[in-house]
Every structure is written in structure tokens, then in C-alpha cells.
Amino acid sequence: MDPNHLAGARWDLGGSEHGLTGCCLPVRPGPEITRRSIDFAEVKMQSRSDVDDAEMEDFTEDDESEEYLQHGATMPASLRPHAHGQAPEEDPWPRGFVLLDFTAYTADRRNATTASCVCATIDRDGDGVKGVIQVTFCAAAAAPPLVSYFCPEIVAADAEAGLFLLRVALGAVTNSLNTDYSEYFVYHAGGGATGREFPSLTQLPHPRPSLLLQDHVAIVRYCRNRRRRTGDDHHGCCSDCNDYTIASLYGPVAGGPPGTYYFSLFRSDTMAWTREIVPDKDVPNSRHLTSKTIAIGGERGTVGWVHLLQGIILCDVLAATDDTTQRTLRYVPLPSLLREKNLSCPAADIAVVNGFISYIELGVRVVPGSWSRYSAYTADGWVTAKWTMKITDSLSEPWRLDCQLDSSEISDALPKLQVDADTPQPILQTLHIGHPTLSLEDNRVVYFLAKIDHRDTEHTAWVIAVDTVKKTIQGVAGFGAERTLGLAPVYIANLNV
Numbered sequence: 001m002d003p004n005h006l007a008g009a010r011w012d013l014g015g016s017e018h019g020l021t022g023c024c025l026p027v028r029p030g031p032e033i034t035r036r037s038i039d040f041a042e043v044k045m046q047s048r049s050d051v052d053d054a055e056m057e058d059f060t061e062d063d064e065s066e067e068y069l070q071h072g073a074t075m076p077a078s079l080r081p082h083a084h085g086q087a088p089e090e091d092p093w094p095r096g097f098v099l100l101d102f103t104a105y106t107a108d109r110r111n112a113t114t115a116s117c118v119c120a121t122i123d124r125d126g127d128g129v130k131g132v133i134q135v136t137f138c139a140a141a142a143a144p145p146l147v148s149y150f151c152p153e154i155v156a157a158d159a160e161a162g163l164f165l166l167r168v169a170l171g172a173v174t175n176s177l178n179t180d181y182s183e184y185f186v187y188h189a190g191g192g193a194t195g196r197e198f199p200s201l202t203q204l205p206h207p208r209p210s211l212l213l214q215d216h217v218a219i220v221r222y223c224r225n226r227r228r229r230t231g232d233d234h235h236g237c238c239s240d241c242n243d244y245t246i247a248s249l250y251g252p253v254a255g256g257p258p259g260t261y262y263f264s265l266f267r268s269d270t271m272a273w274t275r276e277i278v279p280d281k282d283v284p285n286s287r288h289l290t291s292k293t294i295a296i297g298g299e300r301g302t303v304g305w306v307h308l309l310q311g312i313i314l315c316d317v318l319a320a321t322d323d324t325t326q327r328t329l330r331y332v333p334l335p336s337l338l339r340e341k342n343l344s345c346p347a348a349d350i351a352v353v354n355g356f357i358s359y360i361e362l363g364v365r366v367v368p369g370s371w372s373r374y375s376a377y378t379a380d381g382w383v384t385a386k387w388t389m390k391i392t393d394s395l396s397e398p399w400r401l402d403c404q405l406d407s408s409e410i411s412d413a414l415p416k417l418q419v420d421a422d423t424p425q426p427i428l429q430t431l432h433i434g435h436p437t438l439s440l441e442d443n444r445v446v447y448f449l450a451k452i453d454h455r456d457t458e459h460t461a462w463v464i465a466v467d468t469v470k471k472t473i474q475g476v477a478g479f480g481a482e483r484t485l486g487l488a489p490v491y492i493a494n495l496n497v
Contacts, residue, residue, distance in 0.1 A: 434487025
């Protein structure tokens with residue numbers, strides 16, 4: 001039994017969005033950006049009462065886990081968590097809006113959020129492997145918008161219910177691409193509205209042969225005594241109810257029946273996965289590429305699977321929890337003001353904010369002739385358009401254009417940014433901008449990821465908070481770019497109430 005099989009684990013966060021220590025940095029004014037990681041403490045460091053002595057003896061031998069982590073499974077940046085961001089014992093979860101990074105640090109940090117469980121899995125040789133998995137979220141006041149790294153991936157999150165679905169890919173880093181070597185865990189926060197005194201971590205049965213892709217999965221809390229109501233801040237659940245459903249929508253599947261999607265569903269009360277076929281007769285685009293899920297809620301637990309540049313597939317996840325009604329899919333197209341404007345690097349975000357579905361689209365102006373064969377370009381500002389739809393039972397309200405913003409309208413100058421000595425101070429118009437993220441607390445504020453060059457993975461990136469109504473910069477925070485891929489999403493929005 002090889003402890004390195006566990007010590008070399010790579011963690012991922014799923015919908016909040018991502019062992020592993022999470023550090024939190026508040027945005028003032030605005031949300032807190034969380035430096036978050038899940039603490040993967042090597043099992044030989046633990047001697048817990050929930051693992052018998054015989055099991056623990058298998059993990060007390062000297063090994064080369066540190067070297068294995070450095071050379072086999074984890075990038076060096078993930079081994080160096082920041083000193084800040086550890087949550088105080090008396091208030092482990094910051095109230096309000098935070099940004100949570102997808103990728104965690106590998107470190108042994110503990111606080112009031114720490115939870116652990118025995119992880120049982122099968123290695124490449126078919127042998128059983130056991131160890132203790134420990135998870136810690138860190139949150140503390142710090143400079144605005146810093147973002148952290150994760151080794152777990154949040155596959156899905158229902159943060160108001162204190163639920164996070166985590167994935168750990170065991171062994172070599174290449175195993176992160178093979179779900180057969182992944183295990184899934186649900187982290188349930190303690191305190192607050194969750195009805196649980198202490199946080200907990202539970203390993204789930206493997207969903208094979210189904211896939212749980214990060215962008216395709218939602219986790220929805222429900223109560224068998226009282227259904228959720230649309231707009232309830234705490235999901236309309238009684239305080240001691242901790243049931244949840246995990247739903248993954250994928251398809252149409254090549255070689256399968258035409259016009260169908262597939263649901264993989266997990267219910268905590270049965271601790272079992274099921275698979276359903278759902279007709280897609282109301283979905284016009286047979287190549288719906290889901291890039292995000294949103295929990296709309298309501299009595300039937302409505303979830304949206306979003307193609308950020310096209311539309312939303314809606315399904316009532318809890319519809320068949322207490323009856324035999326077959327689930328059906330509905331489709332809501334997304335609006336657009338920018339698709340026909342010949343802009344580059346399109347990006348978008350969508351979120352449920354204060355009873356509305358909010359949607360923002362982003363387009364970048366590129367200096368003509370500046371594109372190179374190596375994907376370099378010179379930016380000349382950017383444009384956004386923000387829309388809202390009021391949430392009703394039918395979800396048939398029209399989209400309303402709330403505001404448009406051109407970066408040239410922002411009069412504020414950027415604060416002095418930390419750059420190399422031979423690099424000129426960047427200005428807002430020339431920064432490469434992407435990854436728009438809507439605030440879940442203040443509908444006016446949007447967060448952007450920025451770099452001098454989107455290809456850079458060695459120097460500092462920044463998270464810029466912009467008030468789209470006042471057309472002002474609300475704050476800027478540095479962000480290490482080592483784990484980024486261009487301007488692709490690296491953090492998720494999370495509202496803890």
C-alpha cells in the first residue's frame with residue numbers, strides 16, 4: 001500500500017465555485033476574494049480516532065511524498081500557500097460575497113473549518129488504498145481582490161447551504177484527466193444556517209461510468225419536510241435538514257438516441273447514483289456546450305446549464321424527488337448586444353443575484369494588424385453589456401439591458417501596479433482583460449482578470465473591481481499567474497449568508 005498514491009493527490013473545486021488551505025482576502029469596497037486551498041495533510045501526519053491503529057500503521061513509514069509532490073503531481077506554486085488568510089476560530093466563514101479560487105495549495109493548515117474523512121480507493125494495480133483526507137478553508141481580511149490556488153476542484157457548490165462538491169485526482173498529475181483515478185467528496189460547512197455544529201467531509205461512491213465535469217455539475221440542498229421556495233435566502237429548509245442532490249447533465253451522446261440528454265443524479269439520503277434519459281425536444285441547439293451551472297432554486301430546485309454565448313437549459317432537479325414526474329428540459333436564449341460588433345476575445349458570466357438572473361458579456365478591441373502568429377495582440381480597450389431577467393415560476397420574463405460600459409468611459413486611473421523594473425506601467429486600455437465575474441452582492445460591480453500579456457504565466461496578474469454604473473474602479477489586487485491559462489476562469493463567485 002503506497003502512501004504516495006494519496007500524498008500526490010491533485011484536488012479540484014466544483015460550482016464554488018474549487019489538501020488544501022483556502023485563504024480569503026476581502027475586497028473593500030466590494031466582496032472578499034478568497035485565497036483558498038484545501039489542505040491535503042499527508043496521512044502519516046495524522047492519527048485520528050476514526051481510523052484504527054492498524055490502518056494508520058500502513059502510513060507511518062518514511063516516504064518521499066514531498067519529492068513526489070514536487071516532481072510528480074503538484075506545481076511548485078501550489079506548495080507555497082500565503083501566510084495570510086487563515087480564518088479565526090470563532091468565525092470560520094466570512095459573511096458576504098467572496099471569490100474562491102479553483103485550485104488549492106497543498107499544505108497542512110487547520111482552523112475551525114477543518115474537516116477530514118477516511119479516503120478509500122483502488123490503485124492502478126487494483127489494490128485497496130486508504131488514507132485520511134483533510135480539508136481546510138481559510139478566510140481573513142486582507143487587501144482587495146487577491147485570488148488563491150487550489151489543489152481541489154470545486155465541481156459544484158451550493159454555498160448558501162454550506163455545500164461543496166470536491167474532486168481529488170489521485171497519483172500523478174496526468175491522472176487529473178482520467179476520472180477513474182478521481183474520488184469525490186462533499187464538504188458541509190458547520191454553523192450559521194447549515195444546522196450543523198461542526199464541518200464534515202464525506203466521500204461519495206464513484207459515479208462511474210458517468211462523468212462529473214466541473215462545468216456540468218450542480219449540488220442542490222433540499223428538505224424532505226419542507227420544499228424550497230423561490231427567493232428564500234436559506235432555501236426554505238429547516239435548520240436540521242442536510243439532504244442534497246447532485247445533478248450532472250450531459251449529452252447528446254455520440255451513438256446514443258438522437259434528441260436526448262443524460263442526467264447523473266446522486267441523493268444523499270440513499271447514497272447512490274442513478275442515471276436518467278431526458279428528452280431535449282425544447283433545446284434548439286444540439287451542440288449546447290455547458291460552461292457554467294446556476295442554481296435558480298424554487299420549490300422544484302431549478303438549475304440552469306449555461307452555454308455562456310448562447311443560452312440556458314433549465315431543469316427542475318427536485319421535480320422527481322417525491323413523485324414519478326419525468327424531468328423535462330426548457331431553453332432560454334441569452335441576449336447579446338456585442339456579438340455583431342466585430343470584437344475579439346468574447347467572454348461572459350451569469351449569476352443569480354437578488355431575485356434576478358444577471359448576465360454580462362465582454363468584448364475586447366484589438367489594434368488592427370497587431371495579431372501575431374503567436375497569439376500576441378495589442379489591446380485598445382473593451383466593452384461590456386449587462387442584462388437582467390426577473391426570476392418567476394415560468395422564467396419567461398424578457399431580458400432587460402441594464403447598462404453598457406466602454407473602458408474609455410472609466411475616468412479613474414489604475415493605481416500603481418507592481419511590474420518588472422523594465423516594464424512600463426500599464427494603463428486600463430492596453431491591459432489584456434477577460435474572465436468577467438459578477439458580484440453576488442452588489443449588482444453594479446464586476447470583477448475582471450487582467451494581464452499585461454494574456455500568455456504570461458510567470459508575472460503578476462490582477463483582479464480589477466469595476467462599478468459598471470458609476471464607471472469607476474473599486475479596487476485592484478495582484479494575483480499570481482503561475483496557474484493560469486491565458487484569461488480562462490480561475491475563480492468562482494460565492495455568497496455566504
